[in-house]
Amino acid sequence: MSHNQLNYLEELHAAGYRVTSQRQAVLDAVCAAGSHAPIEKILLHVSKLDPSLNASTVYRSLAVFVETGLVVMAMDQGRKVYEIANTQPHHHLRCRVCGSMVTLNAATTSSFFEQLASSYAYKIDMDHLVIDGICKSCQ
Amino acid sequence: MSHNQLNYLEELHAAGYRVTSQRQAVLDAVCAAGSHAPIEKILLHVSKLDPSLNASTVYRSLAVFVETGLVVMAMDQGRKVYEIANTQPHHHLRCRVCGSMVTLNAATTSSFFEQLASSYAYKIDMDHLVIDGICKSCQ
DNA sequence: TGCCTTCCTGCAAGTTTTCGCATTAAGGAT
DNA sequence: ATCCTTAATGCGAAAACTTGCAGGAAGGCA
Numbered sequence: 390m391s392h393n394q395l396n397y398l399e400e401l402h403a404a405g406y407r408v409t410s411q412r413q414a415v416l417d418a419v420c421a422a423g424s425h426a427p428i429e430k431i432l433l434h435v436s437k438l439d440p441s442l443n444a445s446t447v448y449r450s451l452a453v454f455v456e457t458g459l460v461v462m463a464m465d466q467g468r469k470v471y472e473i474a475n476t477q478p479h480h481h482l483r484c485r486v487c488g489s490m491v492t493l494n495a496a497t498t499s500s501f502f503e504q505l506a507s508s509y510a511y512k513i514d515m516d517h518l519v520i521d522g523i524c525k526s527c528q
Numbered sequence: 529m530s531h532n533q534l535n536y537l538e539e540l541h542a543a544g545y546r547v548t549s550q551r552q553a554v555l556d557a558v559c560a561a562g563s564h565a566p567i568e569k570i571l572l573h574v575s576k577l578d579p580s581l582n583a584s585t586v587y588r589s590l591a592v593f594v595e596t597g598l599v600v601m602a603m604d605q606g607r608k609v610y611e612i613a614n615t616q617p618h619h620h621l622r623c624r625v626c627g628s629m630v631t632l633n634a635a636t637t638s639s640f641f642e643q644l645a646s647s648y649a650y651k652i653d654m655d656h657l658v659i660d661g662i663c664k665s666c667q
Numbered sequence: 668t669g670c671c672t673t674c675c676t677g678c679a680a681g682t683t684t685t686c687g688c689a690t691t692a693a694g695g696a697t
Numbered sequence: 698a699t700c701c702t703t704a705a706t707g708c709g710a711a712a713a714c715t716t717g718c719a720g721g722a723a724g725g726c727a
Contacts, residue, residue: 493648513621514662522652582706
């Protein structure tokens, strides 16, 4: 979950966005909030780092980070969750009943994506898929 | 998009929910709104059917329908979209650039899901997946 | 360093979605 | 058909999220 902050901020800058103290704080908060963090968790961490930082700025910063690919947004049970973009995309199985999550083997998903890419002439660009199901113990 | 209303309402009842005129109107509106309908489209159709129907009732009805499986909710670009549950689940490829959507061949996805099911002892229960990518003409 | 342009932020207002509570009505039982 | 229990609705308020705008700061350039 930690991030090389300089590198990330350079990417921001390279994408034509300004590097501000607020954006740095939001990015730190996303890191601190861990994986699959819903907005309220991020807001909580932000307010620790800088209580004067306005919530609308947090929403706008997240939109910028998702736009530039620094942060990945996924949907978990109808809720948006955020996390720092890893070098490797990763995907999950989530149990509808108990909510537990399993991280999928990369080979399985990438062969599926490759198949889609060749069948449909699509360049698949999916960082973080959550597939619903029912786990063994809940079945 | 049409639905056998009686059948659907029986299912509601069987699940322990009451069948009300408001819920019938919301279900009709979901049908009328077509596939991948965002909430505002559903609200629009609802208000045509019954202008006095409160928006909070629409939200609550949709939650009940999703809960009972009468309606499928999916995420499209961070927005919730709804549609009447078909007998067959179906999945899409969506182009990040132009927004066009392709419906995936069922065989491709089901073999992927079967593989996941056997590898992880999960019962996959996914009605409506949207996979992002970039289509041929936008690449 | 200091200026200048333009983007970003905070604030306040607006919109969307959720929630609590009193009233109404569904549907089972008599 | 009527009563009774309790879930569902509508309303108002609150929470969550977005947007417009004026002031402030980032960062390019001299």
